[in-house]
Amino acid sequence: MALDVGLAVVSALECGVEGVAFAHRVSLPVPLGVLVGLAVGSVLVVRRRWPITVVLFSVAMAPAEMGFLMGIVGLYTLAAADVPRRFTAALAGMSTLATFVVMVARMREDVAQADLDQQDFDPSGWYVPVVSAFMTLGLNAPPVLFGLYIGARRRLMESLRERADSLEQELSLLADRAEQQAQWARQEERRRIAREMHDVVAHRVSLMVVHAAALQAVAPKDPQKAVRNAALVGDMGRQALTELREMLGVLREESPAAGPAGPAGREAPPLAAVGRAAAAAAEAAVSVGPAGPQVPVGSMGPGGPVGPVTGADAVAEGVDGPRLDALEALVEQSRQAGALVEFVVMGEVRAYGPAVEQTAYRVVQEALTNVHKHAAGAEVVVRLAHRGEEVAMQVENGPSDASVVAADLPSGGNGLVGMRERVTRLGGVFVSGPTDAGGFRVSAVLPVPVGA
Structure with a gap:
């Protein structure tokens, strides 16, 4: 709980700072942009119970360029949780696509600004998509892969623990x-x-x-x-x-081990049953x-x-x-x-x-x-x-x-x-x-x- 609350506070502060730039871009009051950022960033506190909700919020806020920490932590939590793999793959694909679109748009703006400032800068058509793709994979692939590893390790430990408990019960029996x-x-x-x-x-x-x-x-x-x-x-x-x-x-x-334990540990037949067979x-x-x-x-x-x-x-x-x-x-x-x-x-x-x-x-x-x-x-x-x-x-x-x-x-x-x-x-x-x-x-x- 302390870790989740700490991450939520950091995510809220990050989104609050990013809310200032978002307010300037869409012509909103700065305090309103900050409040929106704080509210969105605080969603990270429920990442263990509702990881899908956290990822959906990060995807929704991608066009506003807010919640990068929330997206990274949300993808890790989703991959490590006991969520069906089809949901994990779909949400990771959505997050990757949204991040790529945002990166391409941001890179185009940066390239256009650089073209105005430096007349000799003339990038070809491959620069923006390639750089955007690398940055998108760098933001999305590591948390997903690390979350899959942690989830598999956790399930393995639980399986080994259950097996140990089962063996302990069998030994007791x-x-x-x-x-x-x-x-x-x-x-x-x-x-x-x-x-x-x-x-x-x-x-x-x-x-x-x-x-x-x-x-x-x-x-x-x-x-x-x-x-x-x-x-x-x-x-x-x-x-x-x-x-x-x-x-x-x-x-x-006679040694104690030579007692008549019966073949293969077979129990002695009850006298009542033998008496019925004899009768x-x-x-x-x-x-x-x-x-x-x-x-x-x-x-x-x-x-x-x-x-x-x-x-x-x-x-x-x-x-x-x-x-x-x-x-x-x-x-x-x-x-x-x-x-x-x-x-x-x-x-x-x-x-x-x-x-x-x-x-x-x-x-x-x-x-x-x-x-x-x-x-x-x-x-x-x-x-x-x-x-x-x-x-x-x-x-x-x-x-x-x-x-x-x-x-x-x-x-x-x-x-x-x-x-x-x-x-x-x-x-x-x-x-x-x-x-x-x-x-x-x-x-x-x-x-x-x-x-x-």
């Missing part, structure tokens, strides 16, 4: 996304550790409690059997400690016929087909964990605890990836733990089916035997949830529920990659 992924990774790691702790501790400790109850019952009657039960309790405790040491060793060795396949999930359990492929997740886990996922599950070849020993431990367990293997036995084998083992282990907790004395059938691109497991128990005293084991209600999380994480289907005979059935299907 990326930081928020990274924080969300880190939070999800921490939650997934907590769930994984909770599943491992639950599977390792719950099964072993449940069997130890069952054996301890049997030891208490048979100790007065059969000391030899009590000794065998005590040895079994010790073996199970040592196995539980060994598995806990292996799991804690993996946790100590949709519940009716055809497991059917036991003459040929054994018929379990369909269940590789559909909430977002479509879900493939096998990546190598990072396999590492997250712990490569040194239990495998399928340890299921026979697991079943035998339940038999030694007094449970009636039948183990059926169907299909060609083969090895799978560590994550698949550990998940299958944990599902069977947790299902047998639930039998010890909630169905004491019930008959149990464990089925394992090897097929082309999948492996299926089913643990089904009948109703509990009323004559068998339950071990009164506590339950946190996390066993089925943990099994479902394990299975759906590998792209499989998990189904559980009561049977018509009054028992309970747990079924899971895990996809196996071709060539695994």
